[in-house]
Amino acid sequence: MRLIVVSNRVTIPDRQEKATAGGLAVALREALEQHGGLWFGWSGGISDAAVHDIRQIQRGNVTYAVTDLSEAERQSYYLGFSNRALWPLMHYRLGLTDFQRSDYMGYLGVNRRFARALASLIQLDDVIWIHDYHLIPLAAELRRRGVTNRIGYFHHIPWPSADVIGALPFSGTLIRTIAAYDLVGMQTELDVRNLIGGLEALCGGRRDGQRVRVGTRETEVQAFPIGIDVEGFRRLATASTRQAPTPLRATRESLGERKLVVGVDRLDYSKGIVQRLEAFGEFLRSHPEHRGKVSLLQIAPPSRSDVPEYAELDRLSDEVAGRLNAQLGEFDWTPIRVVKKAYSRNALAGFYRRAEVGLVTPMRDGMNLVAKEYVAAQNPADPGVLVLSRFAGAAQQMREALIVNPYDAHEVADAIRTALAMPKTERIRRFEALYTTIAAADIDWWTQRYLDALTGRAGVPGVEAEREKPRTGTRRPARTAVITKRPSQDGKSRKVSKESPRKPEALAASHLAVVRP
Numbered sequence: 282m283r284l285i286v287v288s289n290r291v292t293i294p295d296r297q298e299k300a301t302a303g304g305l306a307v308a309l310r311e312a313l314e315q316h317g318g319l320w321f322g323w324s325g326g327i328s329d330a331a332v333h334d335i336r337q338i339q340r341g342n343v344t345y346a347v348t349d350l351s352e353a354e355r356q357s358y359y360l361g362f363s364n365r366a367l368w369p370l371m372h373y374r375l376g377l378t379d380f381q382r383s384d385y386m387g388y389l390g391v392n393r394r395f396a397r398a399l400a401s402l403i404q405l406d407d408v409i410w411i412h413d414y415h416l417i418p419l420a421a422e423l424r425r426r427g428v429t430n431r432i433g434y435f436h437h438i439p440w441p442s443a444d445v446i447g448a449l450p451f452s453g454t455l456i457r458t459i460a461a462y463d464l465v466g467m468q469t470e471l472d473v474r475n476l477i478g479g480l481e482a483l484c485g486g487r488r489d490g491q492r493v494r495v496g497t498r499e500t501e502v503q504a505f506p507i508g509i510d511v512e513g514f515r516r517l518a519t520a521s522t523r524q525a526p527t528p529l530r531a532t533r534e535s536l537g538e539r540k541l542v543v544g545v546d547r548l549d550y551s552k553g554i555v556q557r558l559e560a561f562g563e564f565l566r567s568h569p570e571h572r573g574k575v576s577l578l579q580i581a582p583p584s585r586s587d588v589p590e591y592a593e594l595d596r597l598s599d600e601v602a603g604r605l606n607a608q609l610g611e612f613d614w615t616p617i618r619v620v621k622k623a624y625s626r627n628a629l630a631g632f633y634r635r636a637e638v639g640l641v642t643p644m645r646d647g648m649n650l651v652a653k654e655y656v657a658a659q660n661p662a663d664p665g666v667l668v669l670s671r672f673a674g675a676a677q678q679m680r681e682a683l684i685v686n687p688y689d690a691h692e693v694a695d696a697i698r699t700a701l702a703m704p705k706t707e708r709i710r711r712f713e714a715l716y717t718t719i720a721a722a723d724i725d726w727w728t729q730r731y732l733d734a735l736t737g738r739a740g741v742p743g744v745e746a747e748r749e750k751p752r753t754g755t756r757r758p759a760r761t762a763v764i765t766k767r768p769s770q771d772g773k774s775r776k777v778s779k780e781s782p783r784k785p786e787a788l789a790a791s792h793l794a795v796v797r798p
């Protein structure tokens with residue numbers, strides 16, 4: 282079997298990239314290396330000759346096949362339909378959803394062009410794994426060209442109910458194309474239910490357990506909550522205490538004894554950054570004893586700045602932080618620091634570890650990897666506390682976080698106070714439970730479980746048992762919940778064999794429940 286991964290953006294690895302790439306990019310690359318494969322998508326570049334030009338670059342046994350977009354395609358497919366219609370709609374923000382017919386046509390056009398190019402590269406035994414909302418109709422376009430291979434889709438962001446999706450013009454036609462996939466992966470059980478409900482309500486689909494029949498096609502919809510490279514992140518964070526990257530050293534020096542609350546997000550309205558700043562202001566107003574003793578560091582690199590809503594958010598976050606600092610700050614204490622740049626993964630790991638509170642309060646999020654990174658980075662002997670929005674997919678797994686409603690500034694403010702005052706034994710208890718959960722369902726577990734389901738290997742006798750054995754020569758041994766790693770109080774991790782209290786499969790079932798530019 283050869284694996285083909287398709288995603289909106291493809292980054293071709295160079296020597297440096299390994300250190301900066303996110304867990305998902307690395308995990309997908311490893312899956313491709315394991316099977317030999319092809320990664321197809323947009324190069325990130327713009328050129329007028331886009332229509333004909335597919336560049337293939339070989340790295341080991343992985344081929345990267347990329348194409349540029351024309352400026353018109355970038356405007357309609359990427360900035361327009363993907364990021365001004367689908368993104369807000371999928372995040373339950375109907376008011377921000379801007380539908381233009383010409384954008385939708387551009388979106389369909391790019392999917393058609395990708396399908397034409399990809400179809401010529403597909404071999405008989407290839408398994409194709411398509412990622413995210415930019416590419417929903419891609420499988421249908423491939424089927425029209427006679428591709429009969431197994432094709433899977435993973436949807437990284439939330440999927441709202443039929444009522445919300447139904448507001449999008451042509452939503453029935455678009456969603457119907459989902460049925461061209463053999464397997465559709467969602468982050469949570471709520472997303473699964475919403476998608477199946479949408480297929481029933483808008484496309485006349487008929488449900489049979491986890492399978493839905495639409496017309497002549499049948500597709501399977503399942504939750505696969507995405508994880509991170511927990512062990513790798515833990516190692517980065519531990520290393521940061523010995524050898525701190527420069528930004529971290531400077532932050533430590535300027536903070537002194539002060540406590541730190543940290544937020545890390547792309548600058549995106551779905552992440553609730555402005556609401557979080559206001560909640561921190563509320564915390565300082567209602568608990569004045571903390572003034573001068575704690576600061577919020579919000580790291581928020583701008584993304585999609587060409588979309589007006591993002592430019593407005595950029596302005597608003599500066600304004601709110603400036604106002605709160607002016608109202609509440611002292612000559613020797615700045616309550617809120619907003620830093621709008623990207624950091625290396627080791628610097629991020631170090632910031633997380635230094636912070637007594639991780640503030641992850643999106644208004645809506647498919648999963649939210651920052652919540653998992655924050656936990657992975659903690660010192661097991663003296664961990665910080667995660668405050669987590671109930672509207673992040675991660676909240677379905679990470680029950681021992683302080684779960685909050687991000688729309689309620691008072692509730693978030695109270696949670697910050699509770700987190701800062703939490704006794705060490707309680708912090709350790711919560712941390713250990715959270716760490717066990719995220720280590721059991723890490724990024725390798727996710728990739729393997731999805732590919733097993735897509736290739737039909739899931740449930741085949743012997744496959745599970747084989748996966749429980751540590752695989753020699755790989756980065757991380759645990760594929761299932763049964764064997765996992767737990768950090769000991771000395772900061773080193775040791776392997777624990779146990780009957781997991783929460784097998785990931787059970788987690789996914791029990792919940793109502795590619796780093797992108």
Ligand code: ADQ
Pocket residue numbers: 303304305437438507545546547580581582622623624625626629646647648649650651654795796797
């Ligand atoms: P995103 O919306 O990009 O992903 P998220 O899950 O939070 O959101 O992942 C962001 C990643 O970017 C994290 O790994 C984080 O460390 C990194 N990052 C953020 N700020 C950074 C900075 N300043 N410097 C360096 N790195 C930074 C989408 C969905 C999510 C889903 C993921 C994966 O919106 O809900 O969890 O896909 O499926």
